[in-house]
Every structure is written in C-alpha cells, then in structure tokens.
Amino acid sequence: MLNLNWDIAEDIKKRVERPDSTPEKPQYFDLFNLTDKDQADCFVLNDPMTGRFNIEKGRAIVRMLYVICEEQCKEREISPEEFGKMLMGTPFSAAREAFMEELGNFIPDPVRKEMFQNILSLADGSQLVALSEGSRILGEKSTALRAQIIRTLNERIDPVWTEVMEKLEKAAEEAGTTSASKSAEGLG
Numbered sequence: 423m424l425n426l427n428w429d430i431a432e433d434i435k436k437r438v439e440r441p442d443s444t445p446e447k448p449q450y451f452d453l454f455n456l457t458d459k460d461q462a463d464c465f466v467l468n469d470p471m472t473g474r475f476n477i478e479k480g481r482a483i484v485r486m487l488y489v490i491c492e493e494q495c496k497e498r499e500i501s502p503e504e505f506g507k508m509l510m511g512t513p514f515s516a517a518r519e520a521f522m523e524e525l526g527n528f529i530p531d532p533v534r535k536e537m538f539q540n541i542l543s544l545a546d547g548s549q550l551v552a553l554s555e556g557s558r559i560l561g562e563k564s565t566a567l568r569a570q571i572i573r574t575l576n577e578r579i580d581p582v583w584t585e586v587m588e589k590l591e592k593a594a595e596e597a598g599t600t601s602a603s604k605s606a607e608g609l610g
Contacts, residue, residue, distance in 0.1 A: 431454060440464050488505050
C-alpha cells in the first residue's frame, strides 16, 4: 500500500531527479508544488508526437515509488534495482495508477488538487492533439511534396518530350514521311 506523507515528499524532493534535469541545472520533484506545468509534464509517460513510452519519465516514477516503499523494501531486503525489475509491465501500470491516486490525495488544497488534475488532463489531451496535428501536417506536407514532384517532373519532361517529338518530326520529314504516316505504315 502506498502512503505518501510530508516526510516522504521531502525525501523525494532531495533524492529523485526529474527527467528534465541536467548536470548543470539539477531539478528534483517537488510534490508540494504539483501545479508546476514542467514538473506535471514529467508524470505524462507517452511522447506527445510519437505516442512512445518515455523511459526516463518511467524511471523517475519508479524512483519515487521506491522512496515511498523504501521501508517495506528494506524489511524484505529488496534493493532499488530489484524493486525496479519487479515493476516491469503490468505491475508498473498498477503501481503508477496507485501512485497517481495517492498523489492526488496528497494535495490538501482542493483548488490545487483540481489544478494538478487539469494539468495532467491537458498534458494527456495535448498528446492526442499533438498526434492529430502532426498527422494533419504530415498529410499536408505529403500532398504538397507530391504536387511539387509532379510540377518538377512536368517542367523537366515537357521540354525533353517536345525536343524528342521535334526530332522525330524532322527525321520523318528527311525520310519523306511524317510521323503520323510512319505510325500508320507500322500498323499496316
């Protein structure tokens, strides 16, 4: 059972780096400031453009879960690495869902709790919007690219075609026949 309290939240704030952290500017999860959009984005695990699972965000969630469950893990002699391996696949999804519910319950102010839930909803919704928009843009670019290719081919083929036809006409005239009569002779 997950039990998030102020002491654990302080521990997470000191120990669990966010996926958007850099060596130059380390950033840690501050569960007392869940309305920070950049931090809230770290809880959305699928990439908005590809829909792929973001492994760094997933690892950060596992690290937070370990801090929450650390006492129980120590009692059972489970290392952080073993804990992470136990959370592969379906167990991860169930643990994340329980964590998100506990996280929502952790926010004492109902207004801030609603803001956090709205930020998460927007982030999840923005993924769908981003995927839809990306698909639309790709469709438009694909259509524009096809039109450009056709224009370019026509621009390059038309002069060559005209030149070939002129040479055929000239050759036919020199041979004493027109290309139309040669074509008719070839059929007969």
